[in-house]
Amino acid sequence: MTETGKTLVETRKATIASPEKPFDFEVGATLEHVELAYETYGELNAAGDNAVYVCHALTGSAHAAFYNSPEDKVAGWWDGLIGPGKALDPDRYFIVCANLLGSCYGSTGPSSVNPKTGRPYGMDFPAVTTRDMAKSQRRLLEKLGVKRLRLVIGGSLGGMLTWQWLVDYPEFVEAAMPIAGTVQGSPWMIGLNEVARQAIFNDPAWQGGNYEGKGPEAGLALARMIAMITYRSDRQFWQRFARDRVHPEPEQELAFDNWFQVESYLHYQGQKLVRRFDARTYVYLTEAMDLHDVARGYGSLNDALARIQSDVLVVGIDSDMLYFPHELQDTVQRLRHLGRKVDYAEIHSIYGHDAFLIEYEQLNRLVRDFLERRR
Amino acid sequence: MTETGKTLVETRKATIASPEKPFDFEVGATLEHVELAYETYGELNAAGDNAVYVCHALTGSAHAAFYNSPEDKVAGWWDGLIGPGKALDPDRYFIVCANLLGSCYGSTGPSSVNPKTGRPYGMDFPAVTTRDMAKSQRRLLEKLGVKRLRLVIGGSLGGMLTWQWLVDYPEFVEAAMPIAGTVQGSPWMIGLNEVARQAIFNDPAWQGGNYEGKGPEAGLALARMIAMITYRSDRQFWQRFARDRVHPEPEQELAFDNWFQVESYLHYQGQKLVRRFDARTYVYLTEAMDLHDVARGYGSLNDALARIQSDVLVVGIDSDMLYFPHELQDTVQRLRHLGRKVDYAEIHSIYGHDAFLIEYEQLNRLVRDFLERRR
Incomplete structure (x- = not known):
């Protein structure tokens, strides 16, 4: 705790591949230098079995909770769920979150420097899959002494990765x-x-991904603007923006350059991402989402799901315009038919997909109840 | 009828503004030369009151039915609803469809040549609103001798324009x-x-809209790709594309350049629009959609809706991801409270917003029943 009352946490780095122990990607490539940036909250117990692994989403980072410096105005991206007295309590659990393999927040990815060329990998970086991500995280957890995960949890791409964990490392x-x-x-x-x-x-x-420096800022901003719409819902847009204009004066009513507030918001969000994210990583991680298919390598989808041995609570969001509840419910039905321990819960929210970053009262209750039920 | 069995129709042009009778746009500008391209099917009766006006959508044209030439492989965009024995039967009605003011299929718009400069208007063209569109169409109908419209009908932007007609020309x-x-x-x-x-x-x-020739093809294609997703539904994408790849061979499974079929489809649709549409028109007509607000000029939304004297059948699409049924139902409730004659019907479809161009069995039944009920 600092004088300001902010608990500080440090983002550390772990080497998870070396010339002696290279990392084989699912696509077939091999790298001898792979690092993951990660944060931990709480202490690992002697048995090494009180760990919780938190998977972040597309533009997230290892910084899931607390503050990296006393100057930080905003806490980690899931601070509403992680902390003393919250569902993921560091007094009880050893919580780990690593920046995804392929991302740009300290882990090795397409914008990292290729030691063989001294320049960023660019599109020479191997395609990354959710399988590669889970495997890299497994290596990190081994290094940290974790024997078994009490819980794997994540939303969006983090939810997809959670499924990959369940299927690839059931025990x-x-x-x-x-x-x-x-x-x-x-x-x-x-x-x-x-x-x-x-x-x-x-x-x-x-430039084919071979830029150095600023890169495709207008393109990345537009990519984010498109995505931001799908992260919310039409009702939330009505509630927040309605048809309000930046210049509400009547004489500005039909001016082309008088943005609606929703346009202004989207442009702002686009610019905000450009300041903190890399376009190559955006390309690689969205490709990883597209390639995500837990069935790959196991035969059918049911064959893959049959591997699961864990208790699973599938959580949907009723207003989600990107990952629709009916898709999640279909998986729940499959798991039930396979005799697996599975439940389904739905977050009720106007916020659409982003509810997993907003509805902390419901999230805390769901996580707490699920963990309590299992004790 | 041609030897091939195709009924031919000609797209004609009408001058609806001249130096003697200029056209005043809602934004305040005035043009002395405005033409509308239009098609008609059937004959106007002596009373001039058997006319149906058909409003097209964003990238549509006046060519709503039949064929423009014997070589045409595809009939007009609403041929499934217009024709002998169909709900909009030219043997009974005088059906009119004009290309929207601001569009690029023969009507005056931003890509028309400005007689004062000899070059395309570009962004000097006045902002066009749905009010301007209805007004221009009203002038056309006067020229054609139409005294009263039996029906105004349209989907998407055409549905928005139908509302504008109802409010601006209730009688x-x-x-x-x-x-x-x-x-x-x-x-x-x-x-x-x-x-x-x-x-x-x-x-x-x-180039700020001042291009001549090809113009922003990649940008227009991307605009169309974005829109095409919202015109359909996630279930329809699963049904049609699933996770199929262009190259299904296992060794291509993780290749970045091995598109999923859905990606290939979107790129195809983007390229297809580029060959037939103009980017300036895309900008102007989407602005018209954004500016669309029947309340403008009448006080509140209820004040505007209270002007309506017509029978109205509001039609929603249950899987629409762009104009959600709850928004249409809200308007129906308002009209009911105002004591207006209004009904609501819903098209059941997996196709999302595009159902208004696909579900002809339901469309024909809805239009036929509505017209029959009113006889």
């Missing part, structure tokens, strides 16, 4: 809560990811 | 069927229109 995971994330990338999501990528590729500054 | 319209179109552009739709426009503006070939 390592006691329980899991995939939130607003599917077992396979849907064609709807793939279409939306492709238009976002196309916005980046259309930007002349993209 | 001219006997009955109307706005389909999947709202009384005000919603912030959700505005957001989606803005990202589509931004895709065009980000294209270096846009």
Whole structure:
């Protein structure tokens, strides 16, 4: 705790691949230098079995809770769920969150420097899959001494990754809560990811991914604007923006350059992402979402799901326009038919997909009840 | 009828503004030369009161039915609803469809040549509103001798325009069927229109709208790709594309350039629009959708709706991701409270918003029943 009352946490780095122990990607490539940036909250117990692994979403980072510096105005991205007295309580659990393999917040990815060339990998970086991500995280957890995960949890891409964990490491995971994330990338999501990528590729500054410096800022901003719409809902847009204009004066009513507030908001969100994110990572991680299919390598989807040995609480969001509840419910039905321990809960929210970053009262209750029930 | 059995129809042009009778736009500008391209099917009766006005959608044209030439492989865009034995039967009605003011299929718009400069108007063209569109169509109908409209009907932007007709010319319209179109552009739709426009503006070939020749093809294609997703539904994408790849061979499974079928489809649709549409028109007509608000000029939304004297059948689409049924139902409730003659019907479809161009069995039944009930 600092004088300001902010609990500080440090983002650390772990080497999870070396020339002696290279990392094999699912696509077939191998890297000898792979690092993951990660944060931990709480202490691992002697048995090494009180760990919770938190999976972040597309533009997230290892910084899930607390503050990295006393100057930080905003806490980690899931601070509403992680902390003393909250459902994921560091006094009880050893909570780990690593930046995804392929991301740009300290983990090795397409914008990392390729030691062989001294320049960013760019599009020479191997395609990353959710399987690669789970595998890299498994290596990190081994390094940290974790024997078994009490819980794997995440929303959106983090929910998809949670499913991958369940299927690839069934004995390592006691329980899991995939939130607003599917077992396979849907064609709807793939279409939306492709238009976002196309916005980046259309930007002349993209240069085939070989840019250095600023990169395709207009393209990345547009990709984010498209995505932001699908993260919310039409009702939430009505509630927040209605048809309000930036210049409400009557004489500005029909002016082309008098944005509606919703347009201003989307542009603001686009610019905000450009300041903190890398376009190559956006391309790689959306590709990982598209390639996400827990069935790959196991035969059918049911064959893959039959591998699951954990307790699973699937969480949908009733207003989600990106990962629709009916898709999650379909997976729940499959697991039930397979005799697996599965429940379904739905977050009620006007916020759409983003509810997993907003509805903390419901999230805390769901996580707490699920963990309590299992004690 | 030609030897091939195709009924031919000609797209004609009408001058609806001249130096003697200029056209005043809602934004305040005036043009002395305005033409509308239009088609008619059937004959106007002596009383001039058997006319049906058909409003087209964003990228539509005056060519609603039949064939323009014996070589045409595809009939007009609403041929499934217009024709002998169909709900809009030319043997009974005089059916009129004009290309929207501001569009690029023969009507005057931003890509028309400005007689004062000899070059395309570009962004010097006045902002066009649905009010301007209805007014221009009213002038056309006067020229054609129409005294009163038996029906105004249209889907999407055509449905929005139908509402504008109802409010601006209540005594001219006997009955109307706005389909999947709202009384005000919603912030959700505005957001989606803005990202589509931004895709065009980000294209270096846009040149502030002052391009000649090809123009911003990549940007327009991307705008269309974004829109195409919202015209369908996640379930329809699953049904049609699932997770199928262009190259299904296992060794292509993780290749970045091995598109999913849904990506291939979206790119195809983007390229297809580029061959037939103009980017400036896309910008102007999406702005018209954003500016669409029947309340403007009348006080409140209820004040505007209270002007309606026609029978109205509001039609929603249960899977519509762009104009949600709850928005249309809200308008129905308002009209009921105002004591207006209004009914609501819903098209059941997996196709999403595009159902108004696909579900002809339901459309024909709805239009036929509505017209029969009113005889």
